[in-house]
Amino acid sequence: MAGRVASRYIKSLLELAVEHKALDAVHKDMQMFSAAIVKSPDLAAMLRSPVIPHEKKRVILEKLLKGKVNELTLSIVDILTRKNREPLLAEIAREFHHAYNVFKGVGRANVTTTITMDPATRKKMEDMAKGLSGMDNVELEERVDKDLIGGFVLNVGDRQVDASVRSRLKALKLKFSENPYIKEF
Numbered sequence: 699m700a701g702r703v704a705s706r707y708i709k710s711l712l713e714l715a716v717e718h719k720a721l722d723a724v725h726k727d728m729q730m731f732s733a734a735i736v737k738s739p740d741l742a743a744m745l746r747s748p749v750i751p752h753e754k755k756r757v758i759l760e761k762l763l764k765g766k767v768n769e770l771t772l773s774i775v776d777i778l779t780r781k782n783r784e785p786l787l788a789e790i791a792r793e794f795h796h797a798y799n800v801f802k803g804v805g806r807a808n809v810t811t812t813i814t815m816d817p818a819t820r821k822k823m824e825d826m827a828k829g830l831s832g833m834d835n836v837e838l839e840e841r842v843d844k845d846l847i848g849g850f851v852l853n854v855g856d857r858q859v860d861a862s863v864r865s866r867l868k869a870l871k872l873k874f875s876e877n878p879y880i881k882e883f
Contacts (some may be wrong), residue, residue: 700711701786701789703783704786704789704790704793704819705793707774707783707786708793708794708797708808708878709797711724711770711774711790711794712794712798712801713744714770715770718770720768720770721798721801723770723771724768724770724794725794727763727767727768728771728790728791728794728795729795730767730789731763731767731771731791732788732794732795734869735788735792738739742788744758745784745785745787745788746785747825752778752779752780752784755779756775756776756780756784758821759775759779759784759787760772760775760776761763763775774790775787777781777804778790802835803833803834803835804833804835804836805828805833805835805837805854805855806836806839806854806855807823807830807831807836807837807839807852807853807854808838808839808840808841808853809823809841809850810843810846810850810851810862811840811841811842811849811850812842812843812844812849812850813842814840814842814861815840820838820874823838823852824836824838827852828855830852830855830857830859831854831855845864846862847863847864847867848863849861849862849863849864849865850862851865
């Protein structure tokens with residue numbers, strides 16, 4: 699979850715994007731910027747660096763983004779660098795997606811399986827997540843974990859459906875450890 703200062707910028711950017719009818723464009727820009735930060739450790743280090751002057755960071759970011767992103771996106775980057783808050787850019791870019799989904803009424807779900815899901819299984823998981831969340835749209839994030847042995851674990855909000863072989867084996871082991879024939883003191 700975003701920090702207090704970052705969340706204020708996210709909220710303001712969301713409101714401005716809606717007001718200027720540029721929400722989808724700004725969302726796309728923030729996703730692109732977030733991905734660029736993940737792919738480029740040098741960019742992330744530059745944003746956090748106390749050694750590089752803020753004006754230099756602003757010039758670099760302007761050259762990097764100008765003509766490729768919405769003017770509103772460029773404006774928030776400019777404001778943040780002028781206020782010496784560019785270390786927040788990575789968090790703002792990453793967390794803007796969550797704010798966008800909340801605004802659009804899109805739920806979030808995580809599913810962990812032992813293998814990559816095929817489209818039919820993915821659709822079933824999305825339908826199950828929609829049922830658990832009560833939302834019409836759900837963004838499903840997939841993870842593969844071979845330690846599950848089989849089955850899946852679906853997390854939607856504070857709910858979890860654990861239909862993995864690993865959890866069933868743990869439950870069976872616990873049941874076998876409770877020996878009714880040995881009297882406990």
